[in-house]
Amino acid sequence: MDKKKKALLIVNPCSGRNKSRAGTFEIVDAFSNSDIEFSVHTTTCQGDATNIVKRELKDHDLVVCCGGDGTLNETINGVMDMPRRVPIGYIPAGTTNDIANSLSIPTDFKAATELVIGGEPNDYDIGLFNNRYYSYVASFGAFSKASYATSQKMKNRFGRAAYIAAGVADVKNIRNIKMRVEYDGGVIEGKFVFGTVSNSLSVGGFIKLPDDQVKFNDGKFEVILVKDFTPLKLLPMMYKTVYQKYDGKEIIMFSTNKIKFTALEEDVPWTIDGEFGGSHREVRINVLERAVELYTPQDHHFLPKPEVIEPVDEDAPEQKESLKSRFRRRKADKAEEAAEVIENPAEEAAEEIVQTVEEG
Numbered sequence: 464m465d466k467k468k469k470a471l472l473i474v475n476p477c478s479g480r481n482k483s484r485a486g487t488f489e490i491v492d493a494f495s496n497s498d499i500e501f502s503v504h505t506t507t508c509q510g511d512a513t514n515i516v517k518r519e520l521k522d523h524d525l526v527v528c529c530g531g532d533g534t535l536n537e538t539i540n541g542v543m544d545m546p547r548r549v550p551i552g553y554i555p556a557g558t559t560n561d562i563a564n565s566l567s568i569p570t571d572f573k574a575a576t577e578l579v580i581g582g583e584p585n586d587y588d589i590g591l592f593n594n595r596y597y598s599y600v601a602s603f604g605a606f607s608k609a610s611y612a613t614s615q616k617m618k619n620r621f622g623r624a625a626y627i628a629a630g631v632a633d634v635k636n637i638r639n640i641k642m643r644v645e646y647d648g649g650v651i652e653g654k655f656v657f658g659t660v661s662n663s664l665s666v667g668g669f670i671k672l673p674d675d676q677v678k679f680n681d682g683k684f685e686v687i688l689v690k691d692f693t694p695l696k697l698l699p700m701m702y703k704t705v706y707q708k709y710d711g712k713e714i715i716m717f718s719t720n721k722i723k724f725t726a727l728e729e730d731v732p733w734t735i736d737g738e739f740g741g742s743h744r745e746v747r748i749n750v751l752e753r754a755v756e757l758y759t760p761q762d763h764h765f766l767p768k769p770e771v772i773e774p775v776d777e778d779a780p781e782q783k784e785s786l787k788s789r790f791r792r793r794k795a796d797k798a799e800e801a802a803e804v805i806e807n808p809a810e811e812a813a814e815e816i817v818q819t820v821e822e823g
Contacts, residue, residue, distance in 0.1 A: 470494065470501040470552070470579075471523040473512050473538060475530030478556040486572035490529060490554060493576040501527075506534070509738075516541025525550045527579055529572075531557025532598070536736035539589060539755060540596045550756040552579035561737070562599045565663040566679070566759045584756035585765045586680040588662055591749045597735045600666050601748060603724075604657035604731075605637045605692070639692050640731055646686070646722040651715065656692030656700075660684050660722060660748050664764075670704045676718070679764050682752035683718040690715070720750045 472494070474487055487503075494501045502523075504515045512534050520526060520541065526549055528538040535553050542548050554575040555563035562568075569575045590597045639654035659666050662684050664677055672685055689700060690713050703709070709716040724731075724746040733740040759765070 468499045468524040470499050471519050471526045472501050472503045473506065473515050473528045474503065475506045475534040478530040478534060486556060489572045490576050493573060493580060497580045499580060510537060512537035513541040517544060520545055525552060527552035527554065529554040529556050532562050532737045535562065536598050539598050542755060543596050548755060550584040550758060552758040561665060562663060565665055567762060568759055579758045582758050584758050586753035586768060587755050587757045588680050588682060589751050589754045590684060591751055592735055592740060593747055599663045599736060600659060600661040601733060601735050601740065602659035603733050604640055604655060637692065641727040643725045643727060646719040648717060648719060653690050655688050655690055657689040659687050671707055673707055677764060678766055680753050680766050682750055683720050684750050685716065685718050686722060688715045723747050
């Protein structure tokens with residue numbers, strides 16, 4: 464009899480107007496009616512999801528987290544520190560659910576749970592921000608502070624509108640940041656009002672990335688940099704980001720697998736997956752290709768899993784024969800290619816004369 468899978472279910476009861484607390488019954492009911500055994504743990508403070516993973520995961524085959532983008536970030540950080548990286552299910556219950564919307568994960572609890580129970584995980588790239596893992600976005604500059612500066616009480620009461628209000632209130636503090644940006648395609652130095660390194664179709668719900676350029680497991684993240692801000696450029700800048708008018712001058716976009724930011728005047732605050740990521744003079748971001756598996760719908764933003772190449776045991780007779788057959792086939796192919804080569808007419812005539820002399 465096959466052993467049943469066992470899931471570690473982590474619930475953040477404070478996410479998104481306490482949606483996860485209210486929806487826990489639906490999640491538990493769905494798992495109870497499946498062939499997956501499960502245990503439930505609730506978080507009590509920031510960083511607790513990581514601690515739960517490290518403490519409990521060894522006896523489980525997958526981990527499922529219910530909460531906001533920050534809860535998923537903590538879960539990924541826990542899984543990445545384990546010797547065995549199990550697949551991750553995500554049941555979104557945050558205020559904006561940016562990553563869930565980007566990955567087409569249902570925001571309905573029952574549908575998201577059924578996706579985990581009956582679906583297959585996809586390979587997914589994650590970022591390494593200095594020594595911290597992140598799931599979909601790291602950013603600095605204008606409006607990035609709103610995601611972590613907005614209180615949980617305000618988010619629970621007003622939802623996404625709380626972020627917009629915080630962003631508007633922060634307009635007076637928008638300024639350019641002098642930085643040097645080094646990546647595998649070159650170096651850019653200048654004054655930037657905003658920058659983001661993401662694996663997502665949108666950032667903050669208003670920055671849209673080209674649908675045909677984003678792949679979630681291609682080993683590259685997308686970078687957007689906004690330069691040389693003035694108050695008169697605020698509305699045109701927002702228009703360009705919403706409608707993907709990346710001109711390569713004031714708004715720059717490119718893809719890379721590694722990047723380094725150096726602040727040239729002072730430490731710069733960063734936001735990582737919607738949470739405060741600290742202030743840094745230097746930031747290095749590396750993309751870890753196909754580092755984790757996430758339960759998501761199948762779509763064109765995921766490249767197919769690479770084919771598994773079985774190792775060849777040269778002592779096995781059938782594999783020896785296979786090797787010999789391949790060698791003979793390669794020789795035959797080369798002979799055929801040689802036969803198709805058009806010889807020089809003069810050389811052909813010379814060969815005929817030599818053959819006639821030898822025969823006569």
